[in-house]
Amino acid sequence: MSRRLGVLISGRGSNLKAIIDAIEQRTLDASIAIVISNRADAPGLDHAVRAGVETLVLSHKAYPSREDYDRALVEELKRRGVELVCLAGFMRLLSPLFVDAYQNKILNIHPSLLPKYPGLHPQQQALDDGALESGATVHFVNKDLDAGPIVMQQSVPVTPGDTADTLAARILEVEHALYPRAIAAVLDQ
Ligand code: GRF
Numbered sequence: 001m002s003r004r005l006g007v008l009i010s011g012r013g014s015n016l017k018a019i020i021d022a023i024e025q026r027t028l029d030a031s032i033a034i035v036i037s038n039r040a041d042a043p044g045l046d047h048a049v050r051a052g053v054e055t056l057v058l059s060h061k062a063y064p065s066r067e068d069y070d071r072a073l074v075e076e077l078k079r080r081g082v083e084l085v086c087l088a089g090f091m092r093l094l095s096p097l098f099v100d101a102y103q104n105k106i107l108n109i110h111p112s113l114l115p116k117y118p119g120l121h122p123q124q125q126a127l128d129d130g131a132l133e134s135g136a137t138v139h140f141v142n143k144d145l146d147a148g149p150i151v152m153q154q155s156v157p158v159t160p161g162d163t164a165d166t167l168a169a170r171i172l173e174v175e176h177a178l179y180p181r182a183i184a185a186v187l188d189q
Contacts, residue, residue, distance in 0.1 A: 003030040003187055006082035008073070008090035009037050013044015014172060015088035015109055020051045022180030030187060033080040036073065038092055044052050054080075060092060070098040075098060078101070087141065098158055098177060099143050106141035107186065111144050111171045113116035118146035123164040123171065133157050134167060136175045154183040 007016050013025045016035060022028035035048040041059045055075060063069035074097070077085060099106065112122035114137040117129070121133040126134040135155035142148035154174045158167060 001081070004033040004081050004112060005030050005049075005084050005086055005183070006080065006085045007032055007035045007088050008075045009035060009042055009044040009088050009089040010039050011042050011044060011089050013042065013047050015089065015175055016044050017047040019086065019088070019143050019183065020047060020053070020178035022167070023185075026180050028180045028184050030084075030183065033082050033108060034076065038090070044089070066093070066095045067097050070095045074098055080127075084183070084186065086179070093145065094141060096143050099141060104140055106147070107138055107151065107153070107173055107179075107183065108141050108145050109175055109182075110137050110139065110170060111133060111135075111175065113155060114139060114146055121164065123167045126167065127162060127164060134171060136178050137170050138179055150176055151186060179183040 007019060009016055019028065020032065021031055021088050032053045034056055035045065036056045036058055037045055038058060038060050040059065045055050058072055058076065060069045063147045064073060083105060085102050087106065110122065112126060117125040122124040133155045135153055137153045138151045140148040140151065156170045156174055
């Protein structure tokens with residue numbers, strides 16, 4: 001498999017930064033061909049710019065339908081020879097059109113031990129459930145939300161007094177180590 005990654009973000013981009021760092025530290029043998037954000041104001045874009053990685057803002061609002069938007073995304077990724085797409089806080093559901101274009105070549109990171117707590121606010125879901133542990137999962141993206149085959153998971157404890165924010169911060173630390181490792185494992189397959 002080629003080692004050209006495309007990273008899709010919508011916001012902070014701390015996982016993108018972790019991927020950039022792992023490439024720079026040579027623990028991940030890959031390059032990022034493009035970072036695409038659906039939001040022009042995503043702070044994460046700065047991480048890419050600072051690392052000299054090409055960025056592109058493609059606003060979903062400029063397209064009449066989800067399919068049209070996804071077609072444009074796929075076109076931009078393919079044009080740059082992207083082989084593996086890494087979703088890193090990309091807050092958009094992918095249509096079957098996208099999933100078919102990159103079948104088994106799309107990864108996502110989710111802040112829970114899937115299949116537990118898919119969807120929005122997984123940290124709050126864990127707290128509401130009285131869970132004693134939660135964690136992070138890297139998985140392949142298929143047509144069902146947060147339900148594709150799992151690549152790697154790591155758990156963290158839920159501690160007394162946790163809020164969604166404190167739990168999210170503990171999980172995020174784990175995410176930053178897990179995502180580059182999972183990408184490397186997929187590229188080595
Ligand atoms: C992370 O918690 C990730 O698991 C989830 O969205 C968050 C993105 O954070 N999918 P960041 O933009 O990578 O900092």
